[in-house]
Every structure is written in C-alpha cells, then in structure tokens.
Amino acid sequence: MNGTEFRVGTHTETGKPMVEFWKDSKFIAGIYGHEDGMRIVSKYLDGVAHEAGMPPGVVIKLSIA
Numbered sequence: 001m002n003g004t005e006f007r008v009g010t011h012t013e014t015g016k017p018m019v020e021f022w023k024d025s026k027f028i029a030g031i032y033g034h035e036d037g038m039r040i041v042s043k044y045l046d047g048v049a050h051e052a053g054m055p056p057g058v059v060i061k062l063s064i065a
Helices: none
Strands: 005-012 017-023 026-036 037-041 045-051 055-063
Touching: 017 055
Parallel strands: none
Antiparallel strands: 005 017, 017 026, 026 037, 045 055
C-alpha cells in the first residue's frame, strides 16, 4: 500500500486514543473502540467483505478517487 500510513490520534468526542488511516497525506478513516467492539468511520466506505478463514477476517473496502 504505497503512500499509506497509520497514525495515533485522539477521538474528538471521547478523548480516547484512536487509529487514523492516511493515504497520500489525506485522512481516509478512523478506527476506535466502541461498546460493541470496534468502529471504523470513513466517508470513503464502500462495503465490507467477510472472510471465513481461520481466524475469520474482514476486508473494509474504501473508494478513494
């Protein structure tokens, strides 16, 4: 993934740490803990694919134009 990086940030509402996903110096998504597990927020979210492997996984699809 060329031009991508992860940064540690602070969630604006909770004040707790979160992970930021950046591509080419542009903020793409935020990842933070939620009462039900983990929440990923992005205006570029374009779908989720579940992988039934062992262990199971999830692929978050982002449409970045």
